[in-house]
Amino acid sequence: MLQTVFRVVLQFTRHPSCLSFGLYSPRNCAGDTASRRRRTRSAIRAAACALAIGAALSGCSPTFDWRTIMNNDNGYTVDLPAKPRNDERAVQIDGTPMQMSMQMAEAGDAVFAVGTVVLPDENDATQRKALDFLRSGLARNVGAAPDAHAVQIPLAAGGKVLGLEMKLSGRAGSDHEARTVYARLVARGRHAYQAAIIASKPLQQEQVDQFFSSFQLY
Structure with a gap:
């Protein structure tokens, strides 16, 4: 049971999108349009990763349907x-x-x-x-x-x-x-x-x- 939770977390932390967000640095964000687009894409990927991890953890949390x-x-x-x-x-x-x-x-x-x-x-x-x-x-x-x-x-x-x-x-x-x-x-x-x-x-x-x-x- 616990191994299942650990596997799910590891899968998401190793996802390429999440890793790219982890390497995100504000120094790479200039004021031009291309930089803003890159920043927007990074933010979207970050939000997607956060939602995915949250869904995975909530799905593995104990549910007591008495x-x-x-x-x-x-x-x-x-x-x-x-x-x-x-x-x-x-x-x-x-x-x-x-x-x-x-x-x-x-x-x-x-x-x-x-x-x-x-x-x-x-x-x-x-x-x-x-x-x-x-x-x-x-x-x-x-x-x-x-x-x-x-x-x-x-x-x-x-x-x-x-x-x-x-x-x-x-x-x-x-x-x-x-x-x-x-x-x-x-x-x-x-x-x-x-x-x-x-x-x-x-x-x-x-x-x-x-x-x-x-x-x-x-």
């Missing part, structure tokens, strides 16, 4: 900052195969996602194992300790249930890129949920609050 997503199959509603995409994969939790579905959207330098694990039963022990699996997996991905504290997760019909909240920072992937992870974990009935933001740099608190305050269970 929309409410109601996932009736998995029993939650959440606000996502872009049109979501879906994924599904098999996981093994304490030796038991389960299905985990993901609904995610990308905005700026962050991915916002809700993962749902379908549990084989509603037992407290099964729910705890699923939450431990999600918590340790998030921490392991960035090489951090799986620290968490209790938080209340709202229900769409009113009331709240107890869940876990995490904020982790570390390095991820083979390139050891910096990542900040914000997450809330909760189990209800035969579902365990992981609402998470994975960002290449810390986000403004209002974006974090928008996502988590909108995450509600049915």
Whole structure:
């Protein structure tokens, strides 16, 4: 994501028109018509470059187009900052195969996602194992300790249930890129949920609050 921004800026700073403007000197501007024409052309090129760079940067700046997503199959509603995409994969939790579905959207330098694990039963022990699996997996991905504290997760019909909240920072992937992870974990009935933001740099608190305050269970 960040590499895209850098590439765009480099493309425009290397553009011949912008370079010619960079070499512009007032000493070359005499009072004759030819000089005025050259000065006018230089000014036009400068304005064009400024507009091009401004458009490129504004196009790459984070855009949060929030929309409410109601996932009736998995029993939650959440606000996502872009049109979501879906994924599904098999996981093994304490030796038991389960299905985990993901609904995610990308905005700026962050991915916002809700993962749902379908549990084989509603037992407290099964729910705890699923939450431990999600918590340790998030921490392991960035090489951090799986620290968490209790938080209340709202229900769409009113009331709240107890869940876990995490904020982790570390390095991820083979390139050891910096990542900040914000997450809330909760189990209800035969579902365990992981609402998470994975960002290449810390986000403004209002974006974090928008996502988590909108995450509600049915």
